[in-house]
Amino acid sequence: MNLELVTLLGKKVDQEVYEVIIPTADGEIAVFPGHEPLVGIAVPGAIVIRKNKGDNDDKLDYYAISGGVVEISQKYVRVLVDEAADGDDIVEVETKAALDRAIKMRDTAKNQVELEKAHELVDRHMVRLKVAGLRRRHRRP
Amino acid sequence: MASTQQLKSRIRSVKSTKQITKAMQMVAASKMRRAQESVKASEDYTNTANELLTFFASQGVTDRHPFFQERTVKSRLLIVIAGDKGLAGAYNSNIAKTYINELRDDKKNNIHTKSIAVGRKASQYAVRLNHTDILGVYENLPDKPGANELQAILDTAIAQFESGVVDAVDVIYTKFISGMNQQVTVKRILPAGFDETDVSDDVVNAVYEPNAEEVLRAVSYRLVLAQIFQALLDARASEHSMRMMAMKNATDNASELADDLTLEMNKARQGAITQELAEISGGVEALSE
DSSP states (O other): OEEEEEETTEEEEEEEOSEEEEEETTEEEEEOTTOOOEEEEEOSEEEEEEOSTTOOGGGOEEEEEOSEEEEEOSSEEEEEESOEEEGGGOOHHHHHHHHHHHHHHHHTOOSHHHHHHHHHHHHHHHHHHHHHHHHHHHHOO | OOOHHHHHHHHHHHHHHHHHHHHHHHHHHHHHHHHHHHHHHHHHHHHHHHHHHHHHHHHTOGGGSGGGOOOOOSEEEEEEEOOSSOOSTTHHHHHHHHHHHHHHHHHHTTOEEEEEEESHHHHHHHTTOSSEEEEEEEOOOOSSOOHHHHHHHHHHHHHHHHTTSOSEEEEEEEEEOSSSOEEEEEEEEESOOOOOOOOOGGGTTOEEESOHHHHHHHHHHHHHHHHHHHHHHHHHHHHHHHHHHHHHHHHHHHHHHHHHHHHHHHHHHHHHHHHHHHHHHHHHHHHHO
16 A cells, blocks of 8 residues: 655655554554555554564554644545654654753743743654654664 | 055955855755745645636536625725745835735725734834724744634635625735746635636535535635645745845945955055055165265
C-alpha cells in the first residue's frame, strides 16, 4: 500500500509500505494493506513505518507529527499534517533543551495567550523527544 | 564644469552603491528561487485538502458546518500581507493602495472592517488609519514559516468568524504569477471555499472517526491554514522578485551614471591638458617675439 505523508512544506513520504502506525484521537491504529476505508483525525504523536513485511524493529522509520487528518483506503494511506519531523533529523539533546525552555515558559506565562502558546510548544517537543527515544531504543548498536 | 577631483569621488560613490545593489539583487534572486520552491511544495497539501473536501461535499456534510456558512457581510476581517523591508519597488505601496481601496469600499457599504497586519510595512501603515480596528500585528516572520507561526493568525480569524463578530475573512497579498508579473489579490478564505477535484472511489464508503463533524472541522481548518500559508508564500516570492527587479534597475542606473561621469571626467581632464598646452605654447610664442 502506498503511504503519503503530506505537510505544508511538501511531501515527506511517498512510497510503498507494509505497515504504518498512526496516532489518532481514539488511540494508535496500525494499518496494513486492505484496511477498511476510514477518514479520521490524527493527533500529535509518532508515526511508525515498516517498509517491508519481514523488517525487524530496528528498521522502522519514525516521524513526529503535529495534528492532522488521515485518509485510509484499501490501497493507500494519506496523512495530512501541518508538520512532520523525520526521527533521523531530530537531535535529542536540542529537543530536550527546547522542551525545558517550553516548560519554563509555561510556568512563567503571564497571560492566557502565552500559556496556550507554551502548552503547544511543550506538546510539540514532547512528541519529538518521544520519537527520538523510540528510534534510539530500537537502533541501539 | 566640476573639477576632476570632485568627479572622481562621485564616481567612487556611485560604484560602491552599485556594488551594494548588485549584492542585494543576487540575494533577492536566490531567496526568490527558494520561495518559489516552497510555493510548489505546499501545493500538495492544498490539493489533498481540496480532494477531501470535495468528498465531504459529495456526502452533503459541508452545508452544516459553520466554516461554510455564507452570511450577509456586515463586518469583515482583512489580513494584509506586506513586507518587513522596503527597497522592493512598488511592492509595499501596491498593497497599501489596494488596502485603502478596500477600506473605502467598506465604508461606502457600511461594512465594519477589522485588520490583521503581517509584515512591518503593513503594520506601520495600518496603525495610522482610522477606519479599521487592528486585531493583531505580526512582524519579522521567518523566511521559511511553518504552521506554528500561522496558528495565531488562523486562530484569531476563525474565532472572529465563528463567534459572528465578522462575516467574512479576506487576505490581501501579492500573487506570484511569474518572475515578471505579480498582482495584488484579495482572496476570501472564510466562509471557506474549495476547488472541486476528482475523488477516488476508494474512499467513498469510508468510515468517519470519531464522527463526520469533527473530521470535517479538522480538514476545513487545514484548508484555511493552507490558503493563508500559500498567500504568505506567494507574497514572499513576489516580494523577492520585485526586490530583485528594483535592484537590477538600480544596478543598471548606477552603471550608466558611472559611465557618464567617467566620460565627463575624461573630458574635464583633457580640457585641463589642452588649456595647459595652449598656455605653454602661448608663453613660447610671447618669448620668441
